[in-house]
Amino acid sequence: MNLQLAGRYDCCMQPDQDAVWLDREQQRAWRAYLVGTTLLMDRLDRDLRERHNVSMPEYEILVRLSESPGRRLRMAALAASVSHSRSRVTHTVTRMERAGLVDRRACLSDGRGVEALLTDKGFDVLAEAALTHVRGVREFLVEVGSDEDFAAVGRIFDAVTDRLVDAHPGLDIR
Secondary structure: OOHHHHHHHHHHOOHHHOOOOOOHHHHHHHHHHHHHHHHHHHHHHHHHHHHHOOOHHHHHHHHHHHOOHHHEEEHHHHHHHOOOOHHHHHHHHHHHHHOOOEEEEEOOOOOOOEEEEEOHHHHHHHHHHHHHHHHHHHHHOHHHOOHHHHHHHHHHHHHHHHHHHHHOHHHOOO
16 A cells, blocks of 8 residues: 555554554565566466466476375365365366376375376476476576575565464475
8 A cells, every 4th residue: 555545544444453554665675575476476487388388387286296295186285285276276187187297086095085196297397397497486586686685585484484374284385
């Protein structure tokens, strides 16, 4: 919110809803974060699509499957680990299955659920796409600041994750 507008909301605030507005520097940093992460994620997604015909959400699914025992995860756990709805993950996995990147199988542990399984082709695509992805992360994030800057980003987002992870424990992939 524009700092100029902050005072206009005082009349509408309940005593237990008081906000401590961001100062000018905090607002600038917040907006830089929003714009920077949007542009970074768009660029990483575009590079993956152009070079490997894989979107960023598909790449994240490939990564989660590759890191799971037997390269397989229940669909519900997969959805939780990428913070998408089950419906969205189902549609994405369907596209990936048509491309031969994943298969869906009955759950090994109980047979009632459905698991996504990373295929050998999917693993090969991931291996190539990972090179593109890490180059982009390095070029557009890691190398734009100092080692100390990057460590500070890690500390901040470790603290953010610690504060918020209870709502989505599957996202904690640190």
